[in-house]
Amino acid sequence: MEAIANMKLTKLAIFGVGLIGGSLALALKQVGAVDEVVGVGRSHTNLEQALALGIIDRVALDVADAVRDADVVLLAVPVGQMATLMQAIAPHLAAHTIVTDAGSTKQDVLALMQTYLPVAQCVPAHPIAGAELSGATAARSALYQGKNLILTPLPQTNIAAVQTVREMWQLAGAKVSEMSAAEHDAIFATVSHLPHLLAYTLVDMIVQRENAAVLFGFAASGFRDFTRIAASSPEMWCDIALANKDALLMELSAYQDKLTQLHTALSQSDADTITQIFSRAQAARQAWQTKLV
Amino acid sequence: MEAIANMKLTKLAIFGVGLIGGSLALALKQVGAVDEVVGVGRSHTNLEQALALGIIDRVALDVADAVRDADVVLLAVPVGQMATLMQAIAPHLAAHTIVTDAGSTKQDVLALMQTYLPVAQCVPAHPIAGAELSGATAARSALYQGKNLILTPLPQTNIAAVQTVREMWQLAGAKVSEMSAAEHDAIFATVSHLPHLLAYTLVDMIVQRENAAVLFGFAASGFRDFTRIAASSPEMWCDIALANKDALLMELSAYQDKLTQLHTALSQSDADTITQIFSRAQAARQAWQTKLV
Numbered sequence: 001m002e003a004i005a006n007m008k009l010t011k012l013a014i015f016g017v018g019l020i021g022g023s024l025a026l027a028l029k030q031v032g033a034v035d036e037v038v039g040v041g042r043s044h045t046n047l048e049q050a051l052a053l054g055i056i057d058r059v060a061l062d063v064a065d066a067v068r069d070a071d072v073v074l075l076a077v078p079v080g081q082m083a084t085l086m087q088a089i090a091p092h093l094a095a096h097t098i099v100t101d102a103g104s105t106k107q108d109v110l111a112l113m114q115t116y117l118p119v120a121q122c123v124p125a126h127p128i129a130g131a132e133l134s135g136a137t138a139a140r141s142a143l144y145q146g147k148n149l150i151l152t153p154l155p156q157t158n159i160a161a162v163q164t165v166r167e168m169w170q171l172a173g174a175k176v177s178e179m180s181a182a183e184h185d186a187i188f189a190t191v192s193h194l195p196h197l198l199a200y201t202l203v204d205m206i207v208q209r210e211n212a213a214v215l216f217g218f219a220a221s222g223f224r225d226f227t228r229i230a231a232s233s234p235e236m237w238c239d240i241a242l243a244n245k246d247a248l249l250m251e252l253s254a255y256q257d258k259l260t261q262l263h264t265a266l267s268q269s270d271a272d273t274i275t276q277i278f279s280r281a282q283a284a285r286q287a288w289q290t291k292l293v
Numbered sequence: 294m295e296a297i298a299n300m301k302l303t304k305l306a307i308f309g310v311g312l313i314g315g316s317l318a319l320a321l322k323q324v325g326a327v328d329e330v331v332g333v334g335r336s337h338t339n340l341e342q343a344l345a346l347g348i349i350d351r352v353a354l355d356v357a358d359a360v361r362d363a364d365v366v367l368l369a370v371p372v373g374q375m376a377t378l379m380q381a382i383a384p385h386l387a388a389h390t391i392v393t394d395a396g397s398t399k400q401d402v403l404a405l406m407q408t409y410l411p412v413a414q415c416v417p418a419h420p421i422a423g424a425e426l427s428g429a430t431a432a433r434s435a436l437y438q439g440k441n442l443i444l445t446p447l448p449q450t451n452i453a454a455v456q457t458v459r460e461m462w463q464l465a466g467a468k469v470s471e472m473s474a475a476e477h478d479a480i481f482a483t484v485s486h487l488p489h490l491l492a493y494t495l496v497d498m499i500v501q502r503e504n505a506a507v508l509f510g511f512a513a514s515g516f517r518d519f520t521r522i523a524a525s526s527p528e529m530w531c532d533i534a535l536a537n538k539d540a541l542l543m544e545l546s547a548y549q550d551k552l553t554q555l556h557t558a559l560s561q562s563d564a565d566t567i568t569q570i571f572s573r574a575q576a577a578r579q580a581w582q583t584k585l586v
Contacts (some may be wrong), residue, residue, distance in 0.1 A: 019439040032532035128513045148511055191501060191512040194520040198491055201551050203574035206483060216581050218441055221420045224490040224585070225518040230578045234571035238564055245559060252556050256549065258494050263545050265536060271531055281496035285523045288509050292517070 007167040009034040013060070013070040015085060017041050017050040020102045020127065021076035022139025025055045026171035029140045038070060040066045043160035050136035064092045072168065075101040079108060079239045086116035092116070098161045100125050104188065106152040106181035108243040114154075123165040124152045126188075127174060130232075154182040160169075189247035194255060196237050197248070199230040300460040301567035302327040306353065308378060310334050310343040313395045313420060314369035315432025318348045320465035323434045333359045343429035357385045365461060372401060372532045377435035385505040386411070386584040391454045393418050395474060397481065397529075398536040399445040407447075416458040417445045417474060419481075420467060423525075438466035445474040482540035489530050490541070492523040 012028065014021040017039040028034040039056035040063065041047050050056045060066030067073050067089050077085060082101070093099070099152040103109050128148040149169045153162045166176045179187075200239045206215050241248055265273040305321065307314040310332040321327040332349035333356065334340050343349045353359030360366050360382050370378060375394070386392070393416045396402050406415040421441040442462045446455045459469045471482075477508040499508050534541055 019438050073480040128511060129514065130515060148513070150511070187508060187511050189509050191516050195495060195516055197555060198495065199519060200571045200574040201490060201555055202491065202548065203578050205548060205551050206569045207573050207577040215480060215484050216577070217579065218421060218443070218480050220423065220441070222423060222522045223484050223488055224582075225521045226492060227578055228518045229515045230574045230576065231582065234568050237571055238568045240333050241559055241567055242562055242564060245562065249556065249560055252552065252559070255495065255498060256552055256556070258498050259545065259549055259552070262490060262494055263542065264551070266534055266545070267542055269535055269538065271535060274534060275527050275531045278493045278499045278530055281523045282525065282527050284500040284509070285496050285520055288512065289517070289524065
């Protein structure tokens with residue numbers, strides 16, 4: 001366990017004060033690690049709620065006001081808005097200001113940062129704490145307790161900037177790891193993006209059946225859990241799939257190959273092969289669950 | 294809502310006093326719908342626990358003693374033991390005794406019943422109330438409250454036998470439906486058996502990677518729910534897959550076709566098609582969840 005310095009931010013600017021940014025603000029305020037949190041967003045109602053809930057201290061007047069002399073600027077907006085937002089903030093960044101994000105894919109954000117921002121001060125980040133809820137009202141200070149957070153800085157990123165973002169997330173309760181953006185995207189293609197694709201595909205297959213109502217009528221708890229992630233935002237997950245297209249296509253192909261093997265085994269009533277696959281998976285899944293608890 | 298008659302069983306014999314059979318016994322005892330529950334099983338310890346928990350009133354001395362003059366005989370054993378068990382009970386069945394089961398596939402059980410038992414008295418049944426726990430100690434009287442239960446009798450099955458099994462499950466709290474065994478197996482291939490195959494396959498794909506520990510280390514709540522069913526019994530699910538092979542192969546092929554379409558859309562960065570699939574699935578999944586609650 002590495003020691004956490006007594007880091008304190010004078011000003012944190014959050015673009016997109018939803019579950020992700022709002023929960024970070026609450027966690028930092030709870031441990032007294034930030035003096036002022038300034039919020040920016042497209043929904044006035046959401047910002048008013050964030051203000052009322054004590055998530056932010058004030059709503060920024062404009063982009064320049066938001067980022068002026070901020071220690072850290074957090075871009076917690078959909079990836080589709082990133083390029084425009086980066087272009088808007090770039091002229092107003094102080095030399096010491098660090099820019100970070102909270103997106104689910106990292107190579108795409110890093111590429112945008114390299115295009116629009118002083119990359120030495122940019123620290124891409126991904127907190128692994130998704131939830132189906134959204135908006136400032138969903139924010140809670142404990143969201144990141146014990147959760148993984150991954151940083152994907154470039155070799156030329158300032159070490160001090162990386163350290164500040166690392167400490168910020170540690171103070172919010174997260175376990176911080178560092179890796180390349182490519183490695184990050186490959187890992188999450190496998191354990192997150194592919195399962196989303198598979199769940200969406202199953203539900204869509206059922207929807208298009210003539211007897212869909214009957215099928216849904218008899219679906220039970222196994223189906224409920226397997227397809228929970230298919231209730232996630234279609235826009236966000238289309239963005240993620242496209243942003244991580246290369247890694248995801250590789251994972252999807254690998255999975256299709258495994259299904260073809262299983263199809264062959266089943267068509268040959270090859271109980272040994274089927275039991276071998278199921279047993280290996282069961283043992284691994286049970287071991288994984290045990291470590292979680 | 295159909296009226297439930299004041300059915301009362303004098304004797305219920307349960308082969309395999311685990312979660313499924315044990316929970317039925319507890320539910321029926323709670324509403325006073327059975328005088329005597331006799332248990333049979335291969336584990337003496339489990340039967341002693343069932344006795345201590347008041348699930349069964351006594352342990353049968355042998356198969357003949359178990360089924361003698363029983364109103365209903367419930368076969369709640371793995372499908373691999375069914376043929377032997379049916380042959381063992383057949384000589385001891387009274388003319389009025391009804392035989393039912395609780396298996397996840399119905400065409401295979403029905404075929405065995407047709408081979409070994411007087412089919413007019415046989416009522417295949419499937420309670421949709423799986424759980425990862427097993428054994429008598431997992432049994433609870435509320436397990437079937439509001440859960441679906443499907444009967445798949447033949448046209449030549451005695452109507453009175455079907456009605457008795459229907460009322461027995463209604464008294465345990467279940468919503469009872471009736472359909473053909475083939476229709477049942479097709480529905481559950483889609484909403485249950487296929488998802489199990491898909492979850493096992495994903496976990497097994499990850500297990501076999503060199504960086505499996507890293508991948509599992511960053512897997513989070515989406516992965517947890519998606520793969521929960523991959524912690525199910527490999528033997529039981531191999532049996533189910535083989536028993537429902539034809540329907541399951543059809544569903545697997547249909548799913549593989551859908552994945553191929555998605556692979557094409559993603560490789561072409563076809564955001565419209567991807568968003569369409571994800572949106573349709575999300576809307577359906579959210580509507581389904583809403584009806585559940």
